[in-house]
Amino acid sequence: xxxxKTVETALQKDIEGISTIEELNxxxxxxxGKKGIITELSSQIKSIPNEEKKEFGQKINIxxxxxxxxxxxxxxxIEEKLLNEKLSKESIDITLPxxxxxxxxxxxxxxxxxxxxxxxxxxxxxxxxxPEVEEDRxxxxxxxxxxxxxxxxxxxTFYIEGEDILLRSQTSPVQARTMLEKKGMxxxxxxxxxxxxxxxxxxxxxxxQFMQIEGLLVDKEISLSDLKGxxxxxxxxxxxxxxxxxxxxxxxxxxxxxxELDISCFNCKGNGCPICKQTGWITVAGxxxxxxxxxxxxxxxxxxxxxxxxGFGAERLAMLKYGVKDVRTFxxxxxxxxxxxxxxxxxxx
Ligand code: DAH
Numbered sequence: 001x002x003x004x005k006t007v008e009t010a011l012q013k014d015i016e017g018i019s020t021i022e023e024l025n026x027x028x029x030x031x032x033g034k035k036g037i038i039t040e041l042s043s044q045i046k047s048i049p050n051e052e053k054k055e056f057g058q059k060i061n062i063x064x065x066x067x068x069x070x071x072x073x074x075x076x077x078i079e080e081k082l083l084n085e086k087l088s089k090e091s092i093d094i095t096l097p098x099x100x101x102x103x104x105x106x107x108x109x110x111x112x113x114x115x116x117x118x119x120x121x122x123x124x125x126x127x128x129x130x131p132e133v134e135e136d137r138x139x140x141x142x143x144x145x146x147x148x149x150x151x152x153x154x155x156x157t158f159y160i161e162g163e164d165i166l167l168r169s170q171t172s173p174v175q176a177r178t179m180l181e182k183k184g185m186x187x188x189x190x191x192x193x194x195x196x197x198x199x200x201x202x203x204x205x206x207x208x209q210f211m212q213i214e215g216l217l218v219d220k221e222i223s224l225s226d227l228k229g230x231x232x233x234x235x236x237x238x239x240x241x242x243x244x245x246x247x248x249x250x251x252x253x254x255x256x257x258x259x260e261l262d263i264s265c266f267n268c269k270g271n272g273c274p275i276c277k278q279t280g281w282i283t284v285a286g287x288x289x290x291x292x293x294x295x296x297x298x299x300x301x302x303x304x305x306x307x308x309x310x311g312f313g314a315e316r317l318a319m320l321k322y323g324v325k326d327v328r329t330f331x332x333x334x335x336x337x338x339x340x341x342x343x344x345x346x347x348x349x
Contacts, residue, residue, distance in 0.1 A: 218307035255288025
């Protein structure tokens with residue numbers, strides 16, 4: 001019993017001097033381990049007279065639980081201290097500048113195509129697709145450009161197999177495909193944005209692969225003024241409401257009459273500048289009234305049906321709208337092509 005008193009005092013003293021988990025574990029071993037002080041003490045119960053055994057047992061148990069309580073309390077205290085130390089070291093400095101995560105966004109070429117698609121869809125046009133590897137029949141023959149015709153030379157076509165399978169040199173073959181497919185479901189209103197290829201040497205304004213946006217409308221009593229009106233809406237939508245348009249006579253095999261579609265220069269408002277080559281006008285598309293031969297080739301009686309068609313160069317539109325000087329910029333995985341386009345940045349000036 002005497003010894004128990006001493007042990008209790010020693011417990012108190014020891015626990016006070018403990019500040020690490022390691023010391024705490026040693027403390028537990030020292031008192032409650034296999035050969036620990038309290039363990040040894042409790043084994044003395046054997047040599048104690050029977051009448052004192054009960055009291056001895058109770059006291060030993062109290063001593064054990066005092067030791068355990070000390071241990072648990074200290075453990076909590078140390079762990080809390082360690083956690084606080086860790087938290088204070090890991091504290092977040094919210095005044096530090098954040099790391100910028102690069103964000104993806106649509107390529108500006110895609111953006112301009114989507115703009116035109118959305119506008120024309122709101123006017124009842126369908127957006128359609130056509131094969132990029134095309135048959136000579138659709139790319140040329142049905143469009144009133146027979147084999148051996150000199151108009152073919154202008155397109156410098158890539159042939160894939162013999163004379164019949166080629167990489168389409170324009171999106172106009174989709175006109176013929178759509179007219180054949182939609183026979184009996186008139187009126188036809190479609191646009192087809194897509195890739196086209198020509199054997200061009202690549203430079204700042206030419207690329208062997210480029211994109212066109214084809215448009216076609218076939219109905220009864222369609223006239224050139226319908227084309228002009230539609231073009232006017234597109235031009236104002238893309239280049240601002242003060243933009244004016246004009247049609248200039250031109251020549252294409254598949255339209256009669258054929259025109260070039262010009263917009264007033266958005267840069268100088270018609271006064272003359274390098275963008276419009278001092279003319280005040282910028283050509284953005286070829287167009288015209290669908291040639292009677294094309295209508296006939298696709299099964300439409302030109303006395304009943306008429307229509308207009310147009311073909312925009314997508315790169316040209318994007319270059320004009322965003323001030324890109326080199327067409328190759330679009331195809332060089334230049335991330336600036338996806339950002340809100342900064343003219344200066346993209347042109348390196
Ligand atoms: N396909 C012509 C080209 O590549 C552009 C064009 C002109 C398309 C007149 C048309 C059109 O639909 O009617 O130069």
